[in-house]
Amino acid sequence: MADKLIITAALTGNITLPMMTPALPITPEQIADEAIHCAEAGAASVHIHARDPKDAKPSTNVDFYREIAQRIKKKSNVIFVPTTGGTASMTAAERLKVVPALKPEMATCNMGSINFSIHPVADRYKDSDQKYPWEKEFAASTKDFIFRNTFGDIEIYYKTMMENGTKPEFELYDVGHLYNMAWFVRKGIIKPPIWMQFVTGILGGIGCDPESILYMKNTADRLLGAQNYKFSTIGVGYPNEFNADVLSIVMGGNVRVGLEDNLFVSKGVLAKGSWELVEKMVRLAKEMGKEIATPDEARQILGLKGLDKVGY
Ligand code: KMH
Numbered sequence: 528m529a530d531k532l533i534i535t536a537a538l539t540g541n542i543t544l545p546m547m548t549p550a551l552p553i554t555p556e557q558i559a560d561e562a563i564h565c566a567e568a569g570a571a572s573v574h575i576h577a578r579d580p581k582d583a584k585p586s587t588n589v590d591f592y593r594e595i596a597q598r599i600k601k602k603s604n605v606i607f608v609p610t611t612g613g614t615a616s617m618t619a620a621e622r623l624k625v626v627p628a629l630k631p632e633m634a635t636c637n638m639g640s641i642n643f644s645i646h647p648v649a650d651r652y653k654d655s656d657q658k659y660p661w662e663k664e665f666a667a668s669t670k671d672f673i674f675r676n677t678f679g680d681i682e683i684y685y686k687t688m689m690e691n692g693t694k695p696e697f698e699l700y701d702v703g704h705l706y707n708m709a710w711f712v713r714k715g716i717i718k719p720p721i722w723m724q725f726v727t728g729i730l731g732g733i734g735c736d737p738e739s740i741l742y743m744k745n746t747a748d749r750l751l752g753a754q755n756y757k758f759s760t761i762g763v764g765y766p767n768e769f770n771a772d773v774l775s776i777v778m779g780g781n782v783r784v785g786l787e788d789n790l791f792v793s794k795g796v797l798a799k800g801s802w803e804l805v806e807k808m809v810r811l812a813k814e815m816g817k818e819i820a821t822p823d824e825a826r827q828i829l830g831l832k833g834l835d836k837v838g839y
C-alpha cells in the first residue's frame with residue numbers, strides 16, 4: 528500500500544522578509560501558534576527558523592527555538608523540525624547548536640554549497656516598504672552569499688545528528704548535491720533510509736520546471752536506489768509551490784508548503800498564513816486520491832524516535 532502523504536509546513540524561513548507579507552510570524556509565540564494552526568490544517572511536520580523578536584532578524588539563539596518547541600508541544604504532536612540553514616553571518620557550528628541543545632526528532636541538513644540568492648528582491652521593494660531597516664540590504668547582500676555546506680560541514684552535521692537521535696531532513700538544491708549524497712553513502716558515512724527534499728526554484732540552484740524535478744528524481748533513483756530513500760519536493764514561488772508538489776505526488780513523493788517558499792495562495796492573493804497553503808495542499812491531495820499522514824503516521828513512515836525522546 529502506498530504511504531500516506533507527508534505535508535511539511537515551512538512557516539518562516541529567513542529569505543522571506545517581513546516587508547513581503549504581513550502574515551509572517553516573528554515572535555516565538557506567533558511561530559508556535561502558526562505551527563499549531565498548520566498541524567490542525569493537515570501538516571505532519573513544521574520546519575522552523577527562529578527570529579529575534581526584537582528586530583525580526585533570523586536567529587540561532589537556542590532559547591528562541593526551545594520556547595517555540597515547548598509551546599508547540601503543549602498543544603500539538605506535530606513534528607518539530609528546526610533549521611540548521613542559518614544566514615551568511617552565521618558559522619556552521621552556530622547553525623548546528625540547536626541539535627545537541629534540543630535533540631529534536633528531525634532537523635535540516637543541507638547537502639552542498641550554492642550561491643543562495645534573493646538579491647533581485649531588493650529591487651522589487653521601495654525603502655519605505657521595509658518594516659525593519661535591514662531588510663533590503665539583507666536581500667541585496669545575498670548576491671555574494673555562498674551558502675556554505677562543505678563535505679567537512681556535512682560530515683559534522685550528520686554525525687552530530689546521529690549522536691542526538693535526530694534524523695536529518697536532507698535539503699538538495701541541485702543535481703550535484705545528489706552526487707554528494709551518493710559519495711557519503713558509498714563511504715558508509717550516511718546510512719539509508721534517507722529522507723530528503725528536492726528544493727527547486729532558488730536562484731543559484733536547479734529550476735522548478737518539471738524536467739528538472741524529474742531529473743532530480745531519476746538521478747536519485749540511479750545513484751541511491753529508489754528503495755533507499757523517501758522524498759519531498761519544494762517549489763519556490765507561486766505557482767511553483769503547488770505545481771512542484773502535485774508533480775511530487777504523481778512521482779510518489781511528499782510535499783512542502785509555507786511562507787518560507789511561497790507567499791501566495793492563488794494568483795496575486797497573499798496567503799493569510801502558512802496554514803492556508805496547507806489547507807490548499809490538502810484539498811489538492813485529496814482530489815488526487817491521496818490520504819494525508821498524521822504526525823504519528825509520518826513518524827512511522829520516517830522512522831523517528833518519538834516526541835518522548837526529545838530534549839525540550
Ligand atoms: N537559510 C537558507 C540559506 C534550511 O532551512 O536548512 C537555507 C535554508 C535551509 O533555509
Ligand code: ZN
Pocket residue numbers: 537540541574576610612787
Ligand atoms: Zn528553511
